[in-house]
Amino acid sequence: MKPAPPQQPIISVRGLVNRFGAETVHDGLDLEVYAGEVLGVVGGSGTGKSVLLRTIIGLNRPAEGTIEVFGTDLLALAESERREIEKRWGVLFQEGALFSSLTVAQNIEVPLKEFYDLPRGLMDEIAALKIGLAGLPGDAAAKFPAQLSGGMRKRAGLARALALDPEILFLDEPTSGLDAIAAAEFDQLIRDLQQSLGLTVFMVTHDIDSLFAVCDRVAVLVDKKIRVGTLDQILRDDHPWIRNYFHGPRGRAASAAQAGAARLALSDPA
Amino acid sequence: MAAAAATLVATEEDKTLVLKAEGEWLLATAAELDRRLRQLDPPPHQPIAIDLGGLDRIDSAGAWLLLRAELELTARGNPVELRNLDPTFAPLFEQVRAGGSLSPVAHPRPDHHTLVGFLARLGAVTLGLCARTYRLLGFFGLVCATMMRLTLRPGRLRLTAMVAQMEQTGVNALAIVGLLAFLVGVVIAYQGADQLRRFGAEIYTVDLLAVGILRELGVLMTAVIIAGRSGSAFTAEIGTMRVTEEIDAMRTLGLDPVEVLVVPRLLALLLTLPMLTLYADLMGLLGGSLMARAALGIAFPEFLSELRNAVGTRTLWIGVVKAPFFAAIIAMIGCYEGFQVSRSAESVGRQTTLAVVEAIFLVIVADAAFSVFFSVLRV
Incomplete structure (x- = not known):
């Protein structure tokens, strides 16, 4: 049972325009993300899903538009003020983006060392805690990123993203490159962490199963703008691309699986 | 967040030690x-x-501290x-209880400090050096065999x-090689003139210049520049192709990477x-x-006539004859290190650096060997 998302935007994007050379990727895009929800962002290749994420976290400066996070206009902030905001979100990049010269534990300790003056022992304990929260075995702490499998690298990246106990978690294609079982486990992990740590999750994905499994609302990038709604609303949308995406063979399979799971849950006497 | 305050108050009630956790138990106060x-x-x-009734806010670090105390x-x-x-904090405590552990985190220590x-x-x-030399010789043999087949x-x-x-490697290098050789010529002539003027032997500056440039510096400078410019490019090109699996694709298509990539270079x-x-x-x-x-x-x-007196064509050839040997060293090492790249992007950078260092090192060693060889031959 998903609680209705409280109507208080934690991220608000207005009139966003992104151009690369002559190509306009976003043209007057508006988006609001509410505190405590999981928003899934989908769209065809090249519609600028990752660009949108990178623009919100400040890695890409938009041509026009405003971006407010925690009620502050990010584009107007000085460097030091930005850092205070950046402490309050965590980012998981597509390939994990772990620092390859550091072990997993050291990777997690990088932001802790940068922002807080913690005793060595406590820092190790917090690193171990995050490793556990991300569902990695304890011996992963001393391993280097090159020694990890793709799925473990993502979990380690998630552990680092969680290092500072962020309020918002940005995920770029969290399940890409994972097999179906690992992807489902990762979806579940994100759901668990989101609920127990009270996170707001902004998730770029192309995995239709993730949308059904974890997302409270779905944002679809079409025609250089974005359409947002609950999954039911989006499923009823008659935009051709959206229809194709959700009512194509894969979309039908995912929604059938979801409906089956829901029926099972309903018939469960407990 | 600077105002975050957290306290732990210990009191005693009926022989029970009550620890009252209050305020904001966050990373900042941890x-x-x-x-x-x-x-x-x-x-x-x-x-x-442990009384948690007074907690205003808590994050996973704070929850861990309390659970660690419990453990x-x-x-x-x-x-x-x-x-x-507080029931709103209960899921966090559950999650942290599931994820946390008291076992210490291992940090690998560099072991060469003893x-x-x-x-x-x-x-x-x-x-490692011996093994690399051995493999490099193997690669040399492989390239030679491929060349034979091609003949x-x-x-x-x-x-x-x-x-x-x-x-x-040639046309595009003309500017840099020419400019640097020109400058080296200027420097040698200036230094030579300065020293030889004291003996009234200024005219021998030409001899010094001619022998220095033709026998040694011309070829050595060119080889060093090309090792840095083209040797590194060979490693980076072939290495990138290894990262993107192009070399594997080549093999499955029945192409010989040595024939396609190494021999032309x-x-x-x-x-x-x-x-x-x-x-x-x-x-x-x-x-x-x-x-x-x-x-x-x-x-x-006057310069030209002195030049003709000072050196014959043999001096010129002694320099130029070394060039193909240096070329072989640079190309072999550049290509070999390219094939040594593993499937990661950072190894491209590592092998490229290695290729340049090895190539320049071996070029200078070979130059020294040539000097000994020529002095034995008395040329």
């Missing part, structure tokens, strides 16, 4: 709370109650009870690739390096002659 909790030293078997005190034999946990470690490292590096079937030689490489460099050397010789002499005129007033015809 260091102080950690210290405070570690100071706790209740008598054995005293029951302990540690329980392990010491004190019965511990958590009370008044004498034994240093010796072990020295040994490993030496053995039997010259139609398989990839001429287009070779010409493209000649443009890359090797042949191109074998041809261009001698030509570049001649060009560098010329530019060096040109620089020297301009300097000789400016500093010593040696006019151009």
